[in-house]
Amino acid sequence: MASNLPASHDKQTSTSPQSVADSVSAAGSTAQDEVIELCHDLLRIDSVNRGNGDGNERSAAEYVAAKLAEVGLEPTLLESAPGRTSVIARVEGSDPGRAPLLIHGHLDVVPADPSDWRVHPFGGEVVDGSLWGRGAVDMKDMDAMTLAVVRDLVRSGRRPPRDLVLAFVADEEAGGTLGARWLVDNHPHLFADCTEAISEVGGFSYTVSDDLRLYLIETAQKGIAWMKLTVAGRVGHGSMTNDDNAVTALCEAVARVGRHRFPVVLTPTVRVFLNSVGEALGIDIDADDLETTIAKLGPIARMIGATIRNTANPTQLDAGEKVNVIPGEATAYVDGRFLPGQEEEFLRQIDELIGPAVRRDWVVFDQALETGFDGPLVDAMASALKAEDPSARAIPYMLSGGTDAKSFSRLGIRCFGFSPLLLPPDLDFSGMFHGVDERVPVESLRFGVRVLDRFLAAS
Numbered sequence: 001m002a003s004n005l006p007a008s009h010d011k012q013t014s015t016s017p018q019s020v021a022d023s024v025s026a027a028g029s030t031a032q033d034e035v036i037e038l039c040h041d042l043l044r045i046d047s048v049n050r051g052n053g054d055g056n057e058r059s060a061a062e063y064v065a066a067k068l069a070e071v072g073l074e075p076t077l078l079e080s081a082p083g084r085t086s087v088i089a090r091v092e093g094s095d096p097g098r099a100p101l102l103i104h105g106h107l108d109v110v111p112a113d114p115s116d117w118r119v120h121p122f123g124g125e126v127v128d129g130s131l132w133g134r135g136a137v138d139m140k141d142m143d144a145m146t147l148a149v150v151r152d153l154v155r156s157g158r159r160p161p162r163d164l165v166l167a168f169v170a171d172e173e174a175g176g177t178l179g180a181r182w183l184v185d186n187h188p189h190l191f192a193d194c195t196e197a198i199s200e201v202g203g204f205s206y207t208v209s210d211d212l213r214l215y216l217i218e219t220a221q222k223g224i225a226w227m228k229l230t231v232a233g234r235v236g237h238g239s240m241t242n243d244d245n246a247v248t249a250l251c252e253a254v255a256r257v258g259r260h261r262f263p264v265v266l267t268p269t270v271r272v273f274l275n276s277v278g279e280a281l282g283i284d285i286d287a288d289d290l291e292t293t294i295a296k297l298g299p300i301a302r303m304i305g306a307t308i309r310n311t312a313n314p315t316q317l318d319a320g321e322k323v324n325v326i327p328g329e330a331t332a333y334v335d336g337r338f339l340p341g342q343e344e345e346f347l348r349q350i351d352e353l354i355g356p357a358v359r360r361d362w363v364v365f366d367q368a369l370e371t372g373f374d375g376p377l378v379d380a381m382a383s384a385l386k387a388e389d390p391s392a393r394a395i396p397y398m399l400s401g402g403t404d405a406k407s408f409s410r411l412g413i414r415c416f417g418f419s420p421l422l423l424p425p426d427l428d429f430s431g432m433f434h435g436v437d438e439r440v441p442v443e444s445l446r447f448g449v450r451v452l453d454r455f456l457a458a459s
């Protein structure tokens with residue numbers, strides 16, 4: 001791996017101004033070398049999660065456990081089902097009076113078809129300065145950064161102030177039923193005293209100009225309301241009249257849901273986010289036309305645009321077997337997502353849209369989250385970013401999707417998305433998630449390690 005990297009990153013350059021800035025970043029230089037190898041190795045391990053219980057994280061979990069044990073930690077492997085393995089470890093802090101910090105990362109990835117990719121999705125190759133592979137940003141990058149920083153801390157005898165609880169978990173990509181949720185339900189004592197957590201989909205940069213980069217820290221995420229809609233009608237011959245056609249009635253309901261534009265509701269997180277972005281870009285936030293403002297954000301507009309309102313997208317349809325037979329039942333699936341505080345209102349909106357003749361069943365229902373952008377932990381994130389990137393400005397944002405934070409927050413843990421990466425301005429970062437040609441710049445990983453190292457020392 002090292003031979004693929006630019007020469008300036010050899011260990012000999014550890015006397016560069018950046019790495020001797022202080023003892024913290026100097027100690028992190030070993031981790032910066034190691035993170036690339038760790039991420040490369042993890043990307044080469046197939047831990048694809050196909051959903052419905054079809055996945056296998058055991059090899060990835062054993063790899064992680066071995067890397068932790070190598071430096072003297074005592075990882076525990078836990079299996080919810082054969083092959084569905086999670087790893088938990090604890091790093092002792094210097095102040096036993098402080099509550100531990102949870103760092104959680106999932107080991108599974110979504111499937112990838114090599115024929116769609118420019119570089120093999122399970123090769124872990126470095127091409128054009130980036131590590132390519134399924135999981136490069138979601139989220140073997142953060143798994144590797146966490147491993148690299150923790151190994152370095154332990155090896156060098158530098159204790160973080162707080163205990164760290166590390167959780168490398170299975171099954172996030174299928175809702176965590178066999179991973180985070182299973183751990184929280186069956187082994188809550190492992191996380192009992194944790195008060196705060198960091199994990200994926202936050203802490204990445206959004207470049208405004210050479211001297212201003214916004215780093216989006218995830219402090220909120222929408223709730224999940226995946227539903228099945230069913231309409232029953234009268235079976236009949238396709239040649240005859242039928243005023244009780246299940247297909248027709250279902251399609252009307254689905255069209256009403258799909259075409260509906262839910263009203264704009266700004267939660268505190270989104271309000272702060274939009275004001276910060278408006279100020280940074282020098283644009284006025286037009287409350288009556290937020291779409292126009294958001295469209296100016298480029299590729300992340302897709303994700304941000306979904307955080308100003310509830311959404312419901314029809315995704316699957318099923319009815320009938322033969323063109324001349326009117327079926328007695330028709331079903332559809334809808335991916336619903338509601339804002340924090342909007343759970344009841346969303347249900348009311350959906351039921352009004354589908355009407356009384358349509359039966360609604362939940363396929364997956366999980367809470368929305370929102371926490372404040374304040375406190376010492378947030379300060380530690382902001383100052384660690386600033387120390388490594390003088391142009392950094394940390395701001396909160398809401399994720400339109402969901403993560404394992406939903407499970408861990410059930411234990412009263414304040415969850416943040418903080419996997420720091422300084423990204424090239426032209427990288428379509430949100431398009432990398434579950435996308436083709438997923439990759440992470442090598443320099444971004446090194447940056448992430450430096451920031452995490454500082455963050456853990458200060459948190």
Ligand SMILES: [Zn+2]
Pocket residue numbers: 106138139172200
């Ligand atoms: Zn993920």
